[in-house]
Amino acid sequence: MSVHYAQLARLVQHRARIASPAIADRATSATLRALAERVPDTVAATLAERLPPDLAAHLRDGLEASGVPDPALADDFVALVAERTSLDAPRAASVARTVFRIVDLESGGGLASRPRGVLPEDVRDLVARSSR
Template sequence: MQHDEFIGQVQARARLAGRAEAERATRATLETLGERVSEGLADHLAAQLPHEIGENLRRTEVYGGLGAGERFGRDEFVHRIADKAGVKEPQAAYIARVVMEVTSEATQGGIMNKVCESLPSDVRELVTAGSRGSA
Protein backbone atom coordinates (compact mmCIF):
# COMPACT_ATOMS: atom_id res chain seq x y z
CA MET A 1 0.00 0.00 0.00
CA GLN A 2 1.34 3.43 -0.92
CA HIS A 3 1.32 6.52 1.30
CA ASP A 4 -1.56 8.28 -0.48
CA GLU A 5 -3.74 5.17 -0.42
CA PHE A 6 -3.04 4.60 3.28
CA ILE A 7 -3.94 8.18 4.23
CA GLY A 8 -6.97 8.10 1.91
CA GLN A 9 -8.23 4.95 3.62
CA VAL A 10 -7.82 6.52 7.07
CA GLN A 11 -9.58 9.68 5.92
CA ALA A 12 -12.52 7.80 4.40
CA ARG A 13 -13.00 5.24 7.17
CA ALA A 14 -12.62 7.74 10.01
CA ARG A 15 -14.80 10.22 8.15
CA LEU A 16 -12.23 12.98 8.52
CA ALA A 17 -12.65 16.30 6.75
CA GLY A 18 -9.32 16.29 4.93
CA ARG A 19 -5.95 14.72 4.35
CA ALA A 20 -4.30 16.87 7.04
CA GLU A 21 -6.62 15.39 9.66
CA ALA A 22 -5.91 11.87 8.37
CA GLU A 23 -2.15 12.51 8.49
CA ARG A 24 -2.47 13.84 12.04
CA ALA A 25 -4.61 10.86 13.12
CA THR A 26 -2.14 8.40 11.62
CA ARG A 27 0.85 10.14 13.18
CA ALA A 28 -0.80 10.33 16.62
CA THR A 29 -1.80 6.67 16.62
CA LEU A 30 1.46 5.25 15.33
CA GLU A 31 3.63 7.46 17.55
CA THR A 32 1.64 6.26 20.55
CA LEU A 33 1.89 2.65 19.41
CA GLY A 34 5.65 3.16 19.00
CA GLU A 35 5.82 4.36 22.60
CA ARG A 36 3.98 1.25 23.83
CA VAL A 37 5.70 -1.59 21.93
CA SER A 38 9.36 -2.57 21.92
CA GLU A 39 11.70 -0.69 19.61
CA GLY A 40 12.45 -3.85 17.61
CA LEU A 41 8.79 -4.60 17.05
CA ALA A 42 8.13 -0.98 16.05
CA ASP A 43 11.01 -1.19 13.55
CA HIS A 44 9.69 -4.41 12.02
CA LEU A 45 6.23 -2.90 11.62
CA ALA A 46 7.63 0.37 10.25
CA ALA A 47 9.62 -1.53 7.61
CA GLN A 48 6.38 -2.83 6.08
CA LEU A 49 4.70 0.56 5.83
CA PRO A 50 5.29 3.46 3.44
CA HIS A 51 8.41 5.27 4.69
CA GLU A 52 6.67 8.49 5.80
CA ILE A 53 4.08 6.50 7.75
CA GLY A 54 6.48 3.98 9.25
CA GLU A 55 8.69 6.75 10.60
CA ASN A 56 5.89 7.70 13.00
CA LEU A 57 6.55 4.45 14.89
CA ARG A 58 10.12 5.55 15.53
CA ARG A 59 9.22 8.93 17.08
CA THR A 60 9.01 7.56 20.60
CA GLU A 61 10.60 10.51 22.41
CA VAL A 62 7.77 12.84 21.39
CA TYR A 63 5.57 12.16 24.44
CA GLY A 64 7.43 12.87 27.65
CA GLY A 65 10.79 11.61 26.41
CA LEU A 66 10.36 8.12 27.87
CA GLY A 67 10.92 6.11 24.71
CA ALA A 68 9.67 2.77 23.42
CA GLY A 69 8.30 -0.08 25.49
CA GLU A 70 6.47 2.00 28.07
CA ARG A 71 3.77 0.28 30.13
CA PHE A 72 0.38 1.94 29.92
CA GLY A 73 -3.18 0.83 29.33
CA ARG A 74 -6.14 1.79 27.19
CA ASP A 75 -6.99 5.06 28.95
CA GLU A 76 -3.46 6.45 28.57
CA PHE A 77 -3.23 5.09 25.01
CA VAL A 78 -6.40 6.94 24.03
CA HIS A 79 -5.44 10.06 25.99
CA ARG A 80 -2.09 10.33 24.19
CA ILE A 81 -3.72 9.93 20.78
CA ALA A 82 -6.34 12.56 21.65
CA ASP A 83 -3.65 14.95 22.84
CA LYS A 84 -1.48 14.51 19.75
CA ALA A 85 -4.35 14.56 17.25
CA GLY A 86 -6.18 17.45 18.89
CA VAL A 87 -9.44 15.52 19.28
CA LYS A 88 -11.63 14.33 22.14
CA GLU A 89 -11.01 10.88 23.58
CA PRO A 90 -14.03 9.10 22.05
CA GLN A 91 -12.90 10.22 18.59
CA ALA A 92 -9.31 9.24 19.45
CA ALA A 93 -10.46 5.71 20.30
CA TYR A 94 -12.23 5.48 16.93
CA ILE A 95 -9.22 6.92 15.09
CA ALA A 96 -6.96 4.35 16.77
CA ARG A 97 -9.15 1.50 15.53
CA VAL A 98 -9.23 2.88 11.99
CA VAL A 99 -5.49 3.49 11.77
CA MET A 100 -4.72 0.04 13.18
CA GLU A 101 -7.17 -1.57 10.76
CA VAL A 102 -5.52 0.14 7.77
CA THR A 103 -2.07 -0.69 9.17
CA SER A 104 -3.06 -4.34 9.42
CA GLU A 105 -4.23 -4.36 5.80
CA ALA A 106 -0.99 -2.68 4.67
CA THR A 107 1.27 -5.30 6.30
CA GLN A 108 1.86 -9.02 5.99
CA GLY A 109 3.67 -11.91 7.62
CA GLY A 110 1.81 -11.77 10.91
CA ILE A 111 3.53 -8.62 12.17
CA MET A 112 0.24 -7.13 13.39
CA ASN A 113 -0.49 -10.31 15.34
CA LYS A 114 2.86 -9.88 17.10
CA VAL A 115 2.10 -6.22 17.77
CA CYS A 116 -1.33 -7.06 19.20
CA GLU A 117 0.09 -9.88 21.32
CA SER A 118 2.55 -7.42 22.88
CA LEU A 119 -0.24 -5.08 24.00
CA PRO A 120 -2.22 -5.38 27.23
CA SER A 121 -5.69 -6.86 26.73
CA ASP A 122 -7.54 -3.54 27.11
CA VAL A 123 -5.45 -1.88 24.38
CA ARG A 124 -5.60 -5.02 22.23
CA GLU A 125 -9.42 -5.03 22.40
CA LEU A 126 -9.48 -1.37 21.36
CA VAL A 127 -7.20 -1.71 18.36
CA THR A 128 -8.61 -5.01 17.09
CA ALA A 129 -12.25 -3.87 17.21
CA GLY A 130 -11.97 -2.46 13.71
CA SER A 131 -13.67 0.67 12.48
CA ARG A 132 -17.09 -0.67 13.45
CA GLY A 133 -16.19 -1.36 17.10
CA SER A 134 -17.53 0.62 20.02
CA ALA A 135 -15.55 3.18 22.02
Protein backbone atom coordinates in the same frame (compact mmCIF):
# COMPACT_ATOMS: atom_id res chain seq x y z
CA MET B 1 0.39 -4.70 -2.52
CA SER B 2 1.50 -1.58 -0.74
CA VAL B 3 -0.30 1.71 -1.17
CA HIS B 4 1.50 5.02 -1.09
CA TYR B 5 1.22 7.09 2.05
CA ALA B 6 -1.07 9.69 0.43
CA GLN B 7 -3.47 6.88 -0.51
CA LEU B 8 -3.32 5.49 2.99
CA ALA B 9 -4.07 8.90 4.50
CA ARG B 10 -7.07 9.19 2.17
CA LEU B 11 -8.24 5.74 3.32
CA VAL B 12 -7.98 6.82 6.95
CA GLN B 13 -9.76 10.08 6.15
CA HIS B 14 -12.58 8.31 4.31
CA ARG B 15 -13.06 5.35 6.65
CA ALA B 16 -12.79 7.39 9.85
CA ARG B 17 -14.92 10.18 8.35
CA ILE B 18 -12.28 12.83 9.05
CA ALA B 19 -12.82 16.31 7.63
CA SER B 20 -9.42 16.88 6.02
CA PRO B 21 -6.32 15.03 4.83
CA ALA B 22 -4.22 17.05 7.29
CA ILE B 23 -6.27 15.80 10.25
CA ALA B 24 -6.10 12.23 8.92
CA ASP B 25 -2.32 12.55 8.62
CA ARG B 26 -2.04 13.94 12.15
CA ALA B 27 -4.25 11.11 13.49
CA THR B 28 -2.20 8.46 11.68
CA SER B 29 1.05 9.93 12.93
CA ALA B 30 -0.20 10.30 16.51
CA THR B 31 -1.54 6.74 16.60
CA LEU B 32 1.65 5.16 15.26
CA ARG B 33 3.98 7.30 17.36
CA ALA B 34 1.98 6.45 20.49
CA LEU B 35 2.07 2.76 19.55
CA ALA B 36 5.85 2.85 19.16
CA GLU B 37 6.15 4.49 22.57
CA ARG B 38 3.99 1.81 24.19
CA VAL B 39 5.41 -1.45 22.78
CA PRO B 40 8.88 -2.99 23.01
CA ASP B 41 11.33 -1.42 20.55
CA THR B 42 11.74 -4.72 18.72
CA VAL B 43 8.00 -4.93 18.06
CA ALA B 44 7.84 -1.37 16.70
CA ALA B 45 10.95 -1.92 14.58
CA THR B 46 9.61 -5.18 13.14
CA LEU B 47 6.28 -3.58 12.28
CA ALA B 48 8.07 -0.58 10.73
CA GLU B 49 10.00 -2.95 8.44
CA ARG B 50 6.70 -4.29 7.10
CA LEU B 51 5.22 -0.90 6.23
CA PRO B 52 5.76 1.60 3.42
CA PRO B 53 8.62 3.98 4.33
CA ASP B 54 6.45 7.05 4.90
CA LEU B 55 4.20 5.13 7.28
CA ALA B 56 7.09 3.39 9.01
CA ALA B 57 8.63 6.80 9.68
CA HIS B 58 5.88 7.55 12.22
CA LEU B 59 6.77 4.39 14.16
CA ARG B 60 10.45 5.26 14.02
CA ASP B 61 9.66 8.78 15.26
CA GLY B 62 7.96 7.20 18.27
CA LEU B 63 11.02 5.01 18.86
CA GLU B 64 13.31 8.02 18.68
CA ALA B 65 11.12 10.32 20.78
CA SER B 66 13.36 11.92 23.32
CA GLY B 67 10.58 12.85 25.70
CA VAL B 68 8.48 10.48 27.73
CA PRO B 69 4.70 10.72 27.34
CA ASP B 70 2.85 12.62 30.06
CA PRO B 71 2.78 10.17 33.01
CA ALA B 72 -0.93 10.79 33.44
CA LEU B 73 -1.48 9.53 29.89
CA ALA B 74 1.23 6.89 29.67
CA ASP B 75 -1.12 4.08 30.67
CA ASP B 76 -3.98 5.24 28.49
CA PHE B 77 -3.30 4.92 24.78
CA VAL B 78 -6.57 6.58 23.76
CA ALA B 79 -5.92 9.59 26.01
CA LEU B 80 -2.45 9.94 24.49
CA VAL B 81 -3.85 9.87 20.93
CA ALA B 82 -6.70 12.21 21.90
CA GLU B 83 -4.28 14.76 23.34
CA ARG B 84 -2.06 14.67 20.25
CA THR B 85 -4.94 14.94 17.78
CA SER B 86 -7.20 17.34 19.69
CA LEU B 87 -10.04 14.80 19.41
CA ASP B 88 -12.24 13.67 22.25
CA ALA B 89 -11.53 10.18 23.62
CA PRO B 90 -14.35 8.28 21.86
CA ARG B 91 -13.41 9.84 18.52
CA ALA B 92 -9.70 9.23 19.10
CA ALA B 93 -10.44 5.55 19.86
CA SER B 94 -12.49 5.23 16.68
CA VAL B 95 -9.80 6.87 14.56
CA ALA B 96 -7.05 4.74 16.16
CA ARG B 97 -9.05 1.58 15.35
CA THR B 98 -9.30 2.73 11.74
CA VAL B 99 -5.57 3.43 11.57
CA PHE B 100 -4.85 -0.01 13.08
CA ARG B 101 -7.17 -1.71 10.58
CA ILE B 102 -5.42 -0.06 7.63
CA VAL B 103 -1.94 -0.58 9.08
CA ASP B 104 -2.75 -4.23 9.70
CA LEU B 105 -3.76 -4.67 6.07
CA GLU B 106 -0.60 -2.88 4.91
CA SER B 107 1.65 -4.97 7.15
CA GLY B 108 0.17 -8.28 6.13
CA GLY B 109 -1.38 -8.77 9.55
CA GLY B 110 1.71 -7.69 11.43
CA LEU B 111 -0.18 -5.80 14.11
CA ALA B 112 -3.04 -8.17 14.87
CA SER B 113 -0.69 -11.16 14.93
CA ARG B 114 1.40 -9.75 17.79
CA PRO B 115 1.57 -12.11 20.77
CA ARG B 116 -0.95 -11.40 23.50
CA GLY B 117 1.63 -10.30 26.05
CA VAL B 118 3.45 -7.84 23.77
CA LEU B 119 0.79 -5.19 23.26
CA PRO B 120 -0.47 -3.27 26.29
CA GLU B 121 -4.03 -4.28 27.18
CA ASP B 122 -5.67 -1.04 26.02
CA VAL B 123 -3.84 -1.22 22.67
CA ARG B 124 -4.65 -4.93 22.33
CA ASP B 125 -8.34 -4.14 22.79
CA LEU B 126 -8.25 -1.49 20.06
CA VAL B 127 -6.36 -3.80 17.68
CA ALA B 128 -8.83 -6.62 18.34
CA ARG B 129 -11.79 -4.34 17.65
CA SER B 130 -10.17 -3.06 14.46
CA SER B 131 -9.95 -6.58 13.02
CA ARG B 132 -13.69 -7.16 13.26
